[in-house]
Amino acid sequence: MNNTHSSVLNKVAYLILHGFDKSYRWHSRITRDGQRRFEQAQWQETQKAVKERIAIYERTLSDAVGEIYQQVFPHQENSQFWLDLKHRFQKLLNDHPQYELAETFYNSVIGRIFKHQQINDDMMFILPTRCYLTGLQRHLVVHSFDTSGTVRQMLDDIFAQYHFDIDYQDMERDLRHLDAALRTRLNREQLAYVHTVEMLKAVFYRSKSAYLIGRICMPDETLPFVIPLSVSESTADKQKHKIVVEALLTERQDLSVIFSFARAYFMADTQHPAEVVAFLHELLPHKKKFELYIALGLYKHGKTVFYRNFLQHLEDSHDQFAIAPGIRGLVMAVFHLPSYGVVFKIIKDEFPESKKITRQHVKDCYRLVKMTDRVGRMADTHEYMNFRLPRSRVALELIVELLDTCASSIELTEDEVIIQHLYIERKMTPLNIYLEQQNDPKLITSALNDLGLCIKQIAAAHIFAGDMLHKNFGITRGGRVIFYDYDEICYLTEREFRRLPKSDDPYALDTLSVGPTDVFPEQFEHFIVGKKHLKLELKALHGEIMTAEFWLEMQAQSLKGDVPDFIPYDQTKRFVN
Template sequence: MLSKTEQDPQQQAKALSYQILSGFDKSYRRFSRITSGAQERFEKCQWDASSQGIKERITTYHQSLSEIVTEIYQHINPQQLPDSFWEATKEHYTKLLSSHPQFELAETFYNSVIGRIYRHGRIDDKIMFVLPSRCYLSGQDRHKVVNSFDTSGTVRAMYESIFDTYRFRVDFDNFELDLANLDKALRERLSIEQLASVHTVEMLKSVFYRGKAAYLVGRICMPNETLPFVIALQMTEKHTLMVDALLTERAHMSVIFGFARSYFMAQTQNPAEVVAFLQELLPHKKHFELYTSLGFYKHGKTVFYRNYLQHLDNSDDKFELAPGIKGLVMAVFHLPSYGVVFKLIRDEFAESKKITREHVKDCYRLVKMTDRVGRMADTHEYVNFAFPRARFDKALLDHLLATCASSVKFTETEVIITHMYIERKMTPLNLYLQQEQDEEKVKDAIKDLGLCIKQIAYANIFPGDMLHKNFGITKTGRVIFYDYDEICYMHERNFRELPKSNDPYALDTLSVAPNDVFPEQFEHFIVGKKHLKDLLKEYHGDLMSPQYWKEVQTIAAEGVIQNFTPYPAHIRFRQGTDD
């Protein structure tokens, strides 16, 4: 612990490095305690407690950070210390991390301390870990995170060995049926030659819990290839365990680890090794995406920033306004060669938007804390994010100055955005529907748009502004909502029928409260063109009914936690088991 009487700067720096690492270790113990409770919550079907666990685990980082910064200020005034002090502190801290199992997360925690002290006004590798302290060689701790299973016997024997290792304190509903389904699914996926060549099945020791599901995640190892091998488990209505599916396609596994879902609860003391293993299974996923999926969203931001710097060094295109209709609340730009968009809150909103800047921030926090059910894009919040000024398109600069001047600062070489969100890039749905020539793909997109709206509502979120420009579509054709400035809980809206009158101005004379919503009007603005409206009404006509929304309100008010499986229904072993 630091002492005011300590005069030797080196001793002070050393003491501070110990103090910060102690703060991180305390934070990680809290994180792990919440995560380790996921199995019991799953086995006891405590779905509401699972939802609370998501929120608690996100807030514990900020709590730990506030505690350690407060402790530091009780002993020293860190802002008055010279850079040489912080350089010495970083040097001592780096030595402490040489054998630390969560060294990379501890670096991010250190960065957060520096960021809090300097109000995120300094990004300097001399005093913080802008770059990692060392290159992690994956595989060195693989034995700590992976179980290997012998495949020299029968397929059934292998499965029995797996379930002898991963034990749950609850009975299987029909274990013999589950084994038969797993056996059949693997034999349908692999040829006889492939099955004969399998030499190992490797499974991460961590069980991945989320919502009403648990996943055993691993891979099938053959001489010339490896395949994902994910056993998806769910609880039945009888509170017994069942195997829901076997996933062996990367596309299916990719959706499970997608950016529109809440973070997994997966207990591990060696996150770098777990992420390295997952990245081998999903090579198209960035490391920052995988860290984020495990709940290490703060470190995900750190790894993203490093990836962003690397991409800048290896590209020369310019930042420009993102394609699509300009938003009334957010200004959005992108780097065409990079897979994210940057979103700033405008200084002023259109008159139709009766909201404030703080309201917008609250909405984004709400989405962060809620179960996004695979339908709401995750975002990362940044302050004082620096961009190279020479890489900014003039039209973009002009637009930002005209709409978001309070969030933009300049130096001779940089454009600094004082507050913004970063989000995964998708094709805006309105552009997709304009450009797509395949009628079946258009129909699928409209069908999935309706499902997207419904699933968000069942997750107790009313999307608010449901214009199709506020939705994106992924490369796999999945529709995702990404405009949050008008979202709210379902109980905060009053769904009403339109007045029955021949008077076209009847609605103007009707008493309308700010929280009133008329679903019969949805068909006029969710999608624009008539043939798209007709498709939406054909597939999801109930969306235009006040009664439908009232029924969803009732379900949400009862606290019913929904279960939307993140893989296709046709690969599920028991059809119709969803809530």
């Protein structure tokens, strides 16, 4: 290798690493500022920060690719250049604290240059380059607390480690609550067996809450130890905001809901994300590591880890990709691998006349959901380009369906089905199927009640779901209703909510002037759920969502910029403050 070639390789490798480091510094700066926004109750600024942090990656990626084009003409380089570049870049990462994220950034650079046509492990870091040894850097991300004294002494030690620039409203009261809650959760014998409490150093900020996250360690058992915090806003004087301890959570289910795929990403500042994810995975072993990276706002690397997990699952399974159960969508073709917990969604080539939207509009809607607070009611989605499936694993019926509805997005080779653009989303039971198959009246009522709550909470987040047919909602194993069809989603302020005219004239509705943004909520009862007894029950539970008044009030709150509280855990566990 001549010196000029080696020099160019070094420059390009350093440019990519510089681009990543710039991206992560920017990401960390916004994340770190979460504490100030929390202390000052700057909730609208918090929502803006969520959007800004998501946008960072694309900006720094574009800058890095532009700088590479100043050094080389990428498409004139041979394959050996890219093999050498990957090797050179890998060497730069030997002691890098975010090496796994940097590999993903490298993948993004190669993907951008080659328009995602060169997805292989020779060119990119498709497979992991090293086995991460969990625990070697644990001391850098975790505080450990001695439990040989009293519970109160341990709690005092914990709060001495977390420093805020505002006071607690009533620390003595909060410590009494925590002491009593822990003694309720653990009996005297269990408390005696606790040998350590470990707490992540990073505070996890999201929306109007902050979380201290850790675990109670006993010889035969480890329990979550999570302390949610809020800021009291009882006065207009921002200098008098006070911190309130809201609860003590020691159930894995509570922590799992906090880390739900339907919630916004956390602001949790760390320079050692692999170790933080390893710690969280020990607390939540049923969650995949890609889900935890995504929850930390590192969604690009989460996509990489997902893809690796997906490839491994393909090797370990034998079932075929098939059309997903449920009513066919008008905008998306949806399929799944029955043994795997996600669905794959492709935008169709043509939409029926009733859908007066474009392909770009659909993409914009999915991006809107990515950038907003999903409040536990809207499933996160992840976008992929040139996603490859082994053709032998794809059912013929599905291939026929995709060629019929999405041909512009499909490329068939002898061995692969290549999908140019798709979204991946958590698999849930479609609500219409659930209601048809469920025989327990109490569970039906619970699902309908949660459906109404889902619609209301999305509205409280300033979003209008649009197409609210129950087939567009899913239900999780825990019975929570989640919205997942976004082609008609928009901000509340983009719609005109109107009352139907009161008239004895049977033809009055026929002459009603209806604009493209007009919505008549009184008509919702006719289509959200199909069967009459379900309609009546939903109306009895949440009749207000079928009135213009409800939506106009939600719209007014949106215009004022109100940011409501969304408590992601069992409210019966909140302390009475």
